[in-house]
Amino acid sequence: MPVRAPRICGCGHRIASGERCPCERMRKAAYEQRRVPARERGYDSKWEKERAAFLKLNPHCARPGCSAPASVVDHIIPHKGDQRLFWSRSNWQPLCTSCHSRWKQAQEKRGLRTGS
Template identity: 55%
Template sequence: MSRPPRLCSCGRVVPHGTRCACQIASSRARNARHDAKRPTATQRGYNSEWRAARAEHLALHPCCALCSAPANVVDHIIPHRGDKALFWDRNNWQSLCTSCHSRHKQRHEHRA
């Protein structure tokens, strides 16, 4: 059984499970404003030194800390928020798969 369409705040009827074009445009504009203010990855410390340390960490800890799948992200357990000491503290690193990092970790950080 399919679910009925819904009415968007802009007045358009939208099929269940999809986003209205106005919502997509609004999200893109909001993300663009956020990205324009955000420093680049290199400016935030993710340079060649980080990439080498990341590769070494993933070689030593190849499985996701949350689900045991192959890991491809080195995550800071406590967000460093620009603190270089916390950024480089290897005890604050964990290996995560992309799915767990995107889902669980990001949800946790947005709540904080």
């Protein structure tokens, strides 16, 4: 399988394909320390009940080509604190953990998702 060439990070480090620069890791760690805890963002017991009910009705991953059991309810459009968008079931999609991680990471790389 071909491997992409190394890239040069903005800080000047040469980074191997598939690796993260130490400056990226430090930036992400600093962000996570400043981030509001999940409970304060609305992911409380009410969310857990709604999430479980949604996954019971939608037991399989929604990503095309994946039929794994869904374990995550993802907000299609990041709610960023908007409670109407947060609770809108039309903005929810069932995903397996693997697809959710891949999808979220791809969105973060493209700069489409920041946080929620």
